[in-house]
Amino acid sequence: MTETIRCEENAFTAVCERLPEIALLDNQELMRATAAAFFEGHEDYFWTAPAASSYAHHNLYCCAERGLWIHTKMVFAAFERLVDSYLEQGLLTETERDLGRAACLLHDVKKYGEMYEEGDHADRDHDVQAADWLRAETELDSRVADAVERHMGPWYNGPEPETPLQQLVHLADMTASTKNATVGVFQPHEKIRSQYPSIAEATF
Ligand SMILES: [Fe+2]
Numbered sequence: 001m002t003e004t005i006r007c008e009e010n011a012f013t014a015v016c017e018r019l020p021e022i023a024l025l026d027n028q029e030l031m032r033a034t035a036a037a038f039f040e041g042h043e044d045y046f047w048t049a050p051a052a053s054s055y056a057h058h059n060l061y062c063c064a065e066r067g068l069w070i071h072t073k074m075v076f077a078a079f080e081r082l083v084d085s086y087l088e089q090g091l092l093t094e095t096e097r098d099l100g101r102a103a104c105l106l107h108d109v110k111k112y113g114e115m116y117e118e119g120d121h122a123d124r125d126h127d128v129q130a131a132d133w134l135r136a137e138t139e140l141d142s143r144v145a146d147a148v149e150r151h152m153g154p155w156y157n158g159p160e161p162e163t164p165l166q167q168l169v170h171l172a173d174m175t176a177s178t179k180n181a182t183v184g185v186f187q188p189h190e191k192i193r194s195q196y197p198s199i200a201e202a203t204f
Pocket residue numbers: 107108126127151152
């Protein structure tokens with residue numbers, strides 16, 4: 001199943017409607033660059049595919065239809081909560097908080113590579129695929145791609161997180177990928193809300 005966003009003129013707006021988290025970035029330039037990168041970099045399946053094919057590491061929303069979209073929103077919400085601690089501890093700057101927000105929104109845009117078919121498993125190197133794409137096709141601060149590249153942490157074969165920013169994006173992904181906890185989602189789109197009327201909403 002695909003759900004292509006058509007009409008270039010409205011595409012940018014459509015992405016922002018589906019991921020209103022983009023508007024929460026403080027830096028306007030980074031906000032626009034993140035929206036553009038997401039629009040160019042995401043695949044059609046992003047809006048409909050599950051985030052995982054098993055319930056081993058994900059809550060029920062993320063393993064069903066639209067799970068990847070919902071998971072991405074949960075990662076953003078988890079980051080938004082955890083980042084307060086890192087800021088208070090002086091481990092991150094406010095600029096890095098914005099870069100982390102961008103990384104969360106972009107981290108799984110290549111989850112299944114270029115194509116998803118029902119039952120597919122996530123590409124094992126989707127972290128590296130997304131980072132390579134960001135480096136090749138966007139002008140985003142390199143710290144965004146670096147955090148995306150290391151979001152899987154010590155699992156799989158990819159590089160491990162080193163800086164506090166990379167660590168936090170990884171921890172937000174872990175928090176949102178917990179079987180026994182369901183992070184709320186910020187302003188869920190009607191397509192999500194109608195499918196999952198009881199989904200918890202995040203407020204910031
Ligand atoms: Fe991932």
